Amino acid sequence: MSSASLLVELFVEELPPKALKKLGDAFAGVLREQLVAQGLAEAGSVLTAYASPRRLAAHLTHVTERAADKAVSQKLMPVAVGLDASGQPTPALLKRLGALGADASAVPGLKRAMDGKAEALFYESTAKGATLAEGLQKALAEAIAKLPIPKVMSYQLESGCELPGWSSVSFVRPAHGLVALHGDTVVPIEALGLKAGRETHGHRFEAAVDPVVLRDANSYALQLQDEGAVIASFEARRADIARQLAAAAVKVGSGSVPIHDDALLDEVTALVERPNVLVCSFEPEFLEVPQECLILTMKANQKYFPLLDAQARLTHKFLVVSNISPDDASAVIEGNERVVRPRLADAKFFFDQDRKKSLASRVESLGKVVYHNKLGTQGERVQRVMHIARGIAEKIGDAALAAQATQAAQLAKADLVTDMVGEFPELQGTMGRYYALHDGLDAAVADAIEDHYKPRFAGDELPRNSVGLAVALADKLETLVGMFGIGNLPTGDRDPFALRRHALGVIRMLIEKDLALGLDDLVQIAFDILDDENLQRNYWNTQQEREWAAKQAAGGGGLIGHASGFAKRPLDADTPKLVIAFVYDRLASGLREQGASAHEVDAVLANRPQRLGEVPKLLGAVRAFAALSEAPALAAANKRIGNILKKSPEADPHVNPQLLPEPAEKALYQAMQLVVPIADSQFESGDYKGSLMTLSMLRLPVDAFFDDVMVNAEQVDLRLNRLGLLMSLHAAMNRVAQLERLAA
Structure with a gap:
């Protein structure tokens, strides 16, 4: 049976840009999977996926006309x-x-x-093996059915049907063409009311011919580029845009570079068929506005690439990726400059208006912003975060740090009621910092206002100073304890309040900054503040706020109960325990993802180390211990001791040397007198690895003890003495980690 390349293309109206790459990969991947499963394509067949704004296509090598019987x-x-x-x-x-x-x-x-x-x-x-027509028909139907379509459209077919809506199909966008070529032969299949052929269409305006008649499957990409003015491959088009952006920046000079944004590059790649990068500019006076505002409006609203200078400062030039390449591009450039100008003017207006009021004067307005109907307003939340931040700052610093952390926490959410953040929510925190500096506040406080949201995502930087750390920890702990306290726990893939991210943020700050803070203490501070009814009642201290709350309660605006407008919602008493378990679970998952073994992680975290900054050192010590030849025997012995002690509630760690008649138990006791004090001293000094190495010297006397000594002796005093010896040994061996967790 002859083997040739196969090309399948669906020609459609403009596809959703943010989903294009995923659609293209899924379409091609399912086609290949189905053809290989039916024996029509070899396992080693090479797949090439194509995706442009108006097409999904797949090219597959070594496809046969009929599968083997x-x-x-x-x-x-x-x-x-x-x-x-x-x-x-x-x-x-x-x-x-x-x-x-x-x-x-x-x-x-x-x-x-x-x-x-x-x-x-x-x-x-x-x-009998399936024919290519049969197999491809099935594969195409499967590929269409499995497309990760964000939203399906229903449309009527262009078949000349007499009754409107009589013949309609559902797809991500209306489809207007189907190509199926095996070598140079059309494969007779149908999909979405279309029959396969060899004709497709190129660029809407710049195609040299229309339609583009494909010679064979292998000429698809080249013909589309030469005759249709379309770069069909998503990856090739993306690389071409990146190359043109870099070249245009070099042409501008002064060390200019286009802003790096993979998501924006992907989206623009999905918007154009044959990219043409042009240099545009705006009035330099707009640069008085914080560059984050200008960058965001250019990227989010216009899909432009701002240009930064060698010091990473925004310039007044930007790059546009056009879908047309006219001989004279001045009209395109002028059009884009004209479109962006009002956007930048709006940003300047918002910035100027916002600076007419101080951040401190806006705090009162947070009392009118609902945070959660069981947890009150943003104003009440700010009060809680202030108290938590002060408590944390007092533990890691002095009174001055506590005062700064309290001030930063009070102002951290104030920019939520500014015009700029109302227009661009992504700038919350960032604008707070600018407005704080404008108000003449200390730079450490201003930085903390911006940084209290950090880390926002995996790999994000941490707050830059101690004030920011205190407020960031307070903000995340308030969210965790509050949401757990009212029963809003993440389930499965659902985590609407980003509690997993908040927990990971707490973990990263405690570990990477090696803060001398106990996790239990931190959670308890937050719980006590959230569970303080007086704090919540006393927040409503102005007549205006009380009137507003009463009005909202009377109007059924979701507010109920006492002076604040919200009913007192006592938190579940088990909340601290649940939050702490959740944080340790997130920590365990993160450590395993970083390559630590599950046994080692379990051994370390079973002791619930309070200073999370010690966890990496504890884990390193356990890993070094696990590599010793003595480790398996000692881990097994620890497990055995643990099981014995569970069945012996009468045991206590007291040992009477006079009641050690057997040589093996005497030898173990004497070895412990020598080894344990050294190991304890190493543990107290933070030398966890050295402590475990020292304890490994007990392997031989421990083995001899279990070989030669009957623990559960009939004589009560002997039995209790031996249990006490084992209890002392167990406590000494498990200070760094619960070594029994290493036992197979």
């Missing part, structure tokens, strides 16, 4: 059911054979084989 063995029924006592076929067997297109003549050829405990009859036949 397959031997099929089908179980019919047990022999006792299919054949009577004389060996003749029963009606049940004949009926089953008839359903398979066979008759009584097939009975002598039936195969007998054991199926479990009974012998069964099997019918062996040869199934």
